[in-house]
Amino acid sequence: MKDIHFNRSFMKADYDSWVNPTPSDQVKGMPAPPLQREPAPESALISLPTESRLAVKNNDFYEILTQRRSLRQYADTALTLEELSLLLEVTYRTQKIVGDNVASFRPSPSGGARHALEIYIAVQNVEGLDPGIYHYLPLSHQLECITKATDLEEQIIDSVYGQKFAGSAPAVFYWAAVPYRTEWRYGLKSHKVILLDLGHVAENLYLACEAIDAGACAIASYNQEKCDRLLKIDGEDEFVAYVMPVGKKRV
Template sequence: MNTQEQIAANRDFCKSPFAQEREPSDQQKRLPQPPLCKPAQSEQRIALSRDFRPVMTETDFLTILQNRTSQRFYKDEEMTLDQLSFLLWATQGVKSIRGNHYATLRTVPSGGARHPFETYLAVRKVTGLCAGVYHYLPLEHALEPVGPLENPQEQITAAMHGQKWAGGCAVAFLYSFVPYRAEWRYSTSAHRVALIDAGHVVQNLYLACEAVGCGTCAVAAIDQEVADALCRVDGKDEFIVYAAPVGLSDPEKNREGNRKMYAQTILESNAVKPLEK
């Protein structure tokens, strides 16, 4: 497949397939439903607070919307565990369970209430947590450790496809997609729906960050193999699809960092020779 054929195929992927005839889904075939969440892989737990009011620095919604911006450069200080707890709840928190464990209702919308994502954290500077990778357990509102990070700044940068600013975060959110959780209901239409849902999740993260004095910038340009290996996922039945470094907000540092980054981008683009006609 050449480039133009690949572009055409990708455009078709973006179109709604729901009016087309398709094979019955596994749900329609009455096959067993997959788990609502990935089962915990260890017995260790880090409990998270549900008392969010003390960490809220901004509660006016209009102000939060007005102030929302992508932030790539942060204070080189620790976030608190309670700030992190709020961000996790705001993006994947479970409010209730529908039916006999049929679906979870969460703080974000999801097609068919499938919520086919898992949240992993690459922690660099969070009070009370060692540098390492953690997995969020939304039904318990708790964390389980996945493994240590020997050099979190370099490892986060590598997972973000070499974007050095990302390594300066306090914690990087990495969202994995568990395909069958959505495929069970939507079959071949599941993947487009899931990518739309990923946007809902990270937009909540942006707004939640503004409410607790933090900032984030979503990253689609991840290194797939590095990010999957970092989170210990298999790359087939679960793989990373989106990421978002987070840190304590520093507006002046962010403005200056962005100015330098954009200036460098312009220099590099001017250095590229135009294609000969």
């Protein structure tokens, strides 16, 4: 029970004021960390289409909101690059930067405008992309190719404790947290804030999928080590916090 009470306290306001009332790095005058994980110098970069708005098929906002459902069965159809571009743009593309990386504005809201998430996509069937693991660069609206791989299905299923439907998705979004980006401003309060951010951005993805006759399914039941290893991230300063397979609806 002690652990339950301790964990519940994390959900409450002013968590840090009694756990560890130290000033944050921002208050101490430290420079803000980068707004995105920069690509490795040797990585191939792919510029995403800028006309992604053309991918929208359903503009009925009421219908999109009321018909959203988690989708676990996907058509064999590929996602187009325009569709993937739209999903990335309306969730996380950077629209404005304030000061020296002090804040950035994107389609989803974020506590302190810190946006402490990175998006990785396990691509199995997207037109114009070789299958593999990609990392989204929200400042330039590009993809960084992390690794090309044609055998992702089993690794994806394994990364979500055997949930088979995830392995059949043309694209699987892995949301990774880079906690320091928010800790810099909010210290121990950050971890609740980052999870709240994640709910907002995931809903944007759900709704955007509806607009392109696709669907997504949020997954919190994932294997931490296997997800982090699949994306080649360190699991400490950056680690997966949510997974969402995406695919077109079956007609």
